[in-house]
Amino acid sequence: MITLGRGLTLFTIVALTISYQIDDIQTTAVAARTVREAAPLILAGLCGLVSERSGIINIGIEGQMLLAAFCGFLGASYAVESMGSTPALLVGVLAAMAVAAVAGLFLAWTSIKLRMDQIIAGTVINIFAIGATSFFFAQGRTMPKVPNWSVPGLDEWPLVGRMLFDHGPFTYLAILVVAIVHVALFHTRWGLRTRAVGEHPSAADTVGVRIFRLRYVNLAIGGALAGLAGMALLQSASVFNRGMTNGKGFIALAVMIIGRWRPGGVLAAAVLFGFFNALQAQLQFKQAFDIPPQFFGMIPFVLTIAVLAAAGLSARPPAAVGQHYETE
Amino acid sequence: MTNDTPLLEARGLTKRFPGVIANDQVDLVLHRGEILGLLGENGAGKSTLVKMLFGIHQPDEGEILLRGERITNDGPGESIARGISMVHQHFQLVPPLTVAENIVLGAEPVRGLRFDKGAANDRVREISERYGLTVEPTDVVEQLPVGLQQRVEILKALYRGAELLILDEPTAVLTPQETDELLAILRDLAATGVGIIFITHKLREVLDVTDRVTVLRRGKSVGTVATAEATSASLAELMVGRSVVLRVDKTAAEPSEPVLTTSELRVRDDRKRELVSGVDLEVRSGEILGIAGVEGNGQRELVEAVTGVRPIHAGHATIVGQRVAHDPRSVRELGVAYIPEDRERDGLVGVYSIADNLVLTSYHTAPFARTGVRQFPAIRQLATKLVERFDVRTPSIETPVSSLSGGNKQKVIVARELSVENQLVVASQPTRGVDVGSIEFIHQQLIDARDKGAAVLLVSAELDEIFALADRIAVIYEGRIVAELDPNTTSREEVGLYMAGGG
Ligand SMILES: Nc1ncnc2c1ncn2[C@@H]1O[C@H](COP(=O)(O)OP(=O)(O)OP(=O)(O)O)[C@@H](O)[C@H]1O
Ligand SMILES: [Mg+2]
Numbered sequence: 001m002i003t004l005g006r007g008l009t010l011f012t013i014v015a016l017t018i019s020y021q022i023d024d025i026q027t028t029a030v031a032a033r034t035v036r037e038a039a040p041l042i043l044a045g046l047c048g049l050v051s052e053r054s055g056i057i058n059i060g061i062e063g064q065m066l067l068a069a070f071c072g073f074l075g076a077s078y079a080v081e082s083m084g085s086t087p088a089l090l091v092g093v094l095a096a097m098a099v100a101a102v103a104g105l106f107l108a109w110t111s112i113k114l115r116m117d118q119i120i121a122g123t124v125i126n127i128f129a130i131g132a133t134s135f136f137f138a139q140g141r142t143m144p145k146v147p148n149w150s151v152p153g154l155d156e157w158p159l160v161g162r163m164l165f166d167h168g169p170f171t172y173l174a175i176l177v178v179a180i181v182h183v184a185l186f187h188t189r190w191g192l193r194t195r196a197v198g199e200h201p202s203a204a205d206t207v208g209v210r211i212f213r214l215r216y217v218n219l220a221i222g223g224a225l226a227g228l229a230g231m232a233l234l235q236s237a238s239v240f241n242r243g244m245t246n247g248k249g250f251i252a253l254a255v256m257i258i259g260r261w262r263p264g265g266v267l268a269a270a271v272l273f274g275f276f277n278a279l280q281a282q283l284q285f286k287q288a289f290d291i292p293p294q295f296f297g298m299i300p301f302v303l304t305i306a307v308l309a310a311a312g313l314s315a316r317p318p319a320a321v322g323q324h325y326e327t328e
Numbered sequence: 329m330t331n332d333t334p335l336l337e338a339r340g341l342t343k344r345f346p347g348v349i350a351n352d353q354v355d356l357v358l359h360r361g362e363i364l365g366l367l368g369e370n371g372a373g374k375s376t377l378v379k380m381l382f383g384i385h386q387p388d389e390g391e392i393l394l395r396g397e398r399i400t401n402d403g404p405g406e407s408i409a410r411g412i413s414m415v416h417q418h419f420q421l422v423p424p425l426t427v428a429e430n431i432v433l434g435a436e437p438v439r440g441l442r443f444d445k446g447a448a449n450d451r452v453r454e455i456s457e458r459y460g461l462t463v464e465p466t467d468v469v470e471q472l473p474v475g476l477q478q479r480v481e482i483l484k485a486l487y488r489g490a491e492l493l494i495l496d497e498p499t500a501v502l503t504p505q506e507t508d509e510l511l512a513i514l515r516d517l518a519a520t521g522v523g524i525i526f527i528t529h530k531l532r533e534v535l536d537v538t539d540r541v542t543v544l545r546r547g548k549s550v551g552t553v554a555t556a557e558a559t560s561a562s563l564a565e566l567m568v569g570r571s572v573v574l575r576v577d578k579t580a581a582e583p584s585e586p587v588l589t590t591s592e593l594r595v596r597d598d599r600k601r602e603l604v605s606g607v608d609l610e611v612r613s614g615e616i617l618g619i620a621g622v623e624g625n626g627q628r629e630l631v632e633a634v635t636g637v638r639p640i641h642a643g644h645a646t647i648v649g650q651r652v653a654h655d656p657r658s659v660r661e662l663g664v665a666y667i668p669e670d671r672e673r674d675g676l677v678g679v680y681s682i683a684d685n686l687v688l689t690s691y692h693t694a695p696f697a698r699t700g701v702r703q704f705p706a707i708r709q710l711a712t713k714l715v716e717r718f719d720v721r722t723p724s725i726e727t728p729v730s731s732l733s734g735g736n737k738q739k740v741i742v743a744r745e746l747s748v749e750n751q752l753v754v755a756s757q758p759t760r761g762v763d764v765g766s767i768e769f770i771h772q773q774l775i776d777a778r779d780k781g782a783a784v785l786l787v788s789a790e791l792d793e794i795f796a797l798a799d800r801i802a803v804i805y806e807g808r809i810v811a812e813l814d815p816n817t818t819s820r821e822e823v824g825l826y827m828a829g830g831g
Contacts, residue, residue: 189436189443196422196433203420206384207434207484208405319423 038274043229044252060125062249068230072096073240085144097227104223198318341390347723368544370735371721413490423470581799583612587783592643618798663751678730683711718743
């Protein structure tokens with residue numbers, strides 16, 4: 001794994017350097033956009049990871065992000081009427097995290113208490129999110145713009161500056177959260193218990209780990225991360241649009257699988273998809289070829305399927321994922 | 329609380345499952361420093377009883393008193409806090425975690441917010457040295473042989489420093505030496521005042537280590553006797569309700585043409601280590617070849633290679649003249665029956681019914697399927713017949729296998745594999761976890777298969793079993809056959825010596 005990771009990093013650096021020699025402007029644009037596009041995928045992928053590592057499949061991420069973006073937008077948009085734009089944005093963040101966490105708890109509850117199929121429960125969240133956000137959607141509201149935090153001095157660097165040091169807060173946050181989840185999963189008691197519960201719940205149960213409580217906690221944490229993913233979408237759009245998640249919640253699941261349920265893997269896979277997206281956007285924008293733009297729009301999805309098929313061959317999910325745990 | 333208050337007392341415990349009364353008004357008393365044996369046939373309710381004591385199952389009736397005080401059942405976490413630990417019949421280990429992580433799970437050492445891996449490894453090393461149960465804390469559990477996994481389970485209980493220790497068939501997967509070591513540890517623990525409940529099917533161990541024995545039969549307690557006054561025969565009779573032949577009669581073998589031959593067979597494990605290093609074997613029709621060996625010396629890989637489950641790295645194996653390929657179904661179609669050592673993983677599909685498990689190897693053939701459509705009446709008929717003949721204790725043939733008791737699961741596999749005639753029977757630890765009455769029965773089935781002309785390859789870590797069944801003994805050590813012996817002229821000691829790499 002380490003050698004694979006190093007190889008990929010090396011390859012990326014070489015490819016970027018060569019590409020920069022050929023066309024510096026476009027390379028910089030694509031590189032910066034890659035990182036920006038990756039941020040929501042990272043956060044949403046980690047949402048899936050935290051859920052599945054504890055044994056619950058979460059296919060409701062798409063819905064959680066959509067609800068989060070909607071509530072975050074409304075929260076910030078109403079709050080700004082009575083406060084400054086930074087506190088208003090914080091209100092939005094809290095609203096986004098809260099609503100997505102509640103959706104996560106709902107998923108845990110349907111699975112633990114109602115013993116509902118987790119795929120169906122996740123689908124319920126997705127459908128509800130589409131319905132609710134369209135029904136209550138009101139045209140014409142605005143929210144304060146999420147500021148850009150460029151790092152003075154560093155952002156002037158060629159290529160690297162725009163790529164790494166010229167982003168909104170949620171992009172930096174996404175990368176920070178990768179490190180936090182990694183440490184938490186592999187170096188804390190919570191992480192050890194999470195992995196045990198996702199692999200072999202009865203082993204955890206028989207040593208006194210409260211597996212249901214842990215699953216509720218993890219689904220709430222995952223939800224909060226999906227909430228941040230929703231905010232990351234607002235960071236670039238600055239306004240809520242119907243269906244603005246546009247399948248990113250599902251791509252996040254692919255990101256999680258290709259990342260093999262590891263935070264570092266999620267980061268790498270999200271960057272890969274971010275790159276597909278950036279490339280696609282750049283090709284459309286440039287009108288480089290005489291091909292309908294919808295075709296380029298399709299690229300990320302086709303590649304998702306291809307990469308998933310390849311990765312699926314060797315991926316090993318947590319052993320108990322999706323199963324109900326019998327206490328008697 | 330006076331000094332003669334029992335450590336634990338259970339009164340009138342009753343537990344019902346759909347269709348069965350697993351425990352019916354069971355009483356049990358355990359004193360400090362005492363080792364109480366719990367005996368009973370497969371399905372008698374031993375595991376159910378101790379699961380109630382440990383807080384996994386809620387009793388339907390009855391009460392449990394710990395140190396004279398009535399306790400309510402609040403789950404395993406509470407039980408551990410009260411000083412009760414349990415070694416479960418089926419491993420409760422998380423495969424991808426390390427030995428140390430598994431042992432400390434639920435009671436992890438932490439430093440600040442971090443889980444202190446170093447401290448966990450040190451603690452595990454310390455208790456593993458104190459009790460002479462050697463393990464490497466940083467090994468990943470899924471890569472360990474079952475004997476070592478059992479050791480980890482025992483260390484898990486010892487780590488929690490219990491006052492009351494429950495062990496549900498801890499010796500089922502241990503070698504004779506490991507068993508002796510464990511029994512010595514139990515004696516030491518009891519000497520320090522720990523009360524121990526010890527479940528086993530091996531009467532020798534009961535006579536060796538316990539102070540008193542409580543016997544269950546079909547969910548009811550049929551008596552408690554002082555071990556000093558008991559014998560193997562009296563205990564077996566109390567368990568089964570009739571006298572049991574502890575040794576099956578068999579005539580001399582009449583071997584004819586070879587069925588299984590291997591030549592220079594080399595097999596690697598999942599980590600590409602060579603575990604079978606050039607084995608030449610021949611098993612003839614009408615004989616039982618017993619492979620004796622300490623677990624982890626390549627038996628598992630050898631068996632998996634000749635049954636087509638694992639690829640052969642070099643050399644070859646042939647069954648009735650056909651080269652064995654890495655394809656279990658084609659091997660089975662040559663007329664091979666296979667009783668795997670790990671029944672939970674390799675032999676059964678837990679969520680399937682008993683009936684479906686019984687046709688697991690034949691569901692696609694007539695009369696169980698016609699033109700690709702399953703024929704349920706035929707399946708039910710077969711299942712009913714086999715459940716009765718092999719004495720599987722179950723409420724119905726539709727019961728999922730996962731809810732059967734351990735020994736009854738084993739009987740389901742044996743029934744499936746030995747109910748049809750075969751050219752070759754490969755049996756790996758066929759009576760692990762099976763009660764004395766059923767051991768007698770399964771041994772008889774293996775001998776019958778031999779007498780009908782099958783070649784039988786028996787792998788067992790039980791010397792009793794090897795001596796009871798084998799017509800020839802081959803001892804395996806570090807992937808090689810180090811001796812071929814005649815059971816009539818060799819001794820347990822000689823075999824034991826070869827197993828340990830001496831001789
Ligand atoms: N979870 C369960 N659901 C339904 N029935 C069960 C369950 N657990 C046990 N039983 C039934 O209760 C009875 C007693 O089972 P138990 O596991 O206690 O037997 P045991 O004495 O431990 O046998 P063995 O020696 O084979 O392990 C059996 O008939 C078994 O099928
Ligand atoms: Mg049992």
